[in-house]
Amino acid sequence: MPKTGEQPGPGLYVCGTCDQLVRLNDADDVLPPCPNCEGTEYH
């Protein structure tokens, strides 16, 4: 599963803790901490 600090590529990622959606638009965008709960694991 992608985590904060990784560059998993463009797409929609769902916080593993609270289901917050985070969208990355570019291949070099870094996953931020979840804006809702500051979780660091996505799926």
Ligand SMILES: [Zn+2]
């Ligand atoms: Zn979250």
